[in-house]
Amino acid sequence: MKRMTEKFPVLAAVLLMAGCQSSGPAQAPDAPEQGLRVLSVSAAELGPTTHGREEPGLAEACRDWRLTPEQVERFFSLSQRYAEGSGLHQRFYFLPCRITGELQADGQRWNFAINAAATASWNNGNEIREFGCSAAECEPLVLMMPDGGEAEE
Numbered sequence: 001m002k003r004m005t006e007k008f009p010v011l012a013a014v015l016l017m018a019g020c021q022s023s024g025p026a027q028a029p030d031a032p033e034q035g036l037r038v039l040s041v042s043a044a045e046l047g048p049t050t051h052g053r054e055e056p057g058l059a060e061a062c063r064d065w066r067l068t069p070e071q072v073e074r075f076f077s078l079s080q081r082y083a084e085g086s087g088l089h090q091r092f093y094f095l096p097c098r099i100t101g102e103l104q105a106d107g108q109r110w111n112f113a114i115n116a117a118a119t120a121s122w123n124n125g126n127e128i129r130e131f132g133c134s135a136a137e138c139e140p141l142v143l144m145m146p147d148g149g150e151a152e153e
Contacts, residue, residue: 036076036105038069047096061143062097065116072101075114075141079131092132092146093117116143
C-alpha cells in the first residue's frame with residue numbers, strides 16, 4: 001500500500017508544516033493488556049476537518065478503510081502504550097478518519113478509536129489510554145504511518 005503522503009501531496013505538506021516531528025520515544029513501559037477481546041467494530045467515519053474534506057481522495061480512502069475484529073486486536077498487539085503528555089501526537093500524524101468500537105481488556109469494557117494515522121485510544125469513562133503503532137506490520141492496518149526513524153524492530 002502506498003503511503004498517504006504519496007497519494008495526497010497537499011495533505012503531506014499541511015502535516016509537515018504542522019510540525020509533526022519529534023525526538024525519541026517516550027512510551028509507557030507497558031503494551032496493551034493480554035486477553036484483549038474486540039466486541040464490536042464500526043465502519044470508518046470521516047471527521048469534520050476542513051483540510052480532510054478538501055483533500056482529493058481522502059473521503060474515499062476513509063470510506064474504503066475497514067478493520068475486522070482480528071485486525072483491531074492485531075493493531076493493539078503491535079502498538080505501544082504512551083503515557084499522558086509523552087508527545088504521542090507529535091510523533092504521529094493525524095487524519096480526520098477513524099474506526100471506533102468496543103473491546104474488553106484488563107477485566108473492563110473500553111470504547112476504542114483508531115485513527116487512520118496509526119494512533120488509538122481507549123476510554124472507559126474513568127480512564128483514557130493512548131497508543132501508537134510504528135511497527136512495520138501496522139502499515140496494512142492504517143492509511144498513514146509515522147515517518148522513518150520511529151519504526152520498531
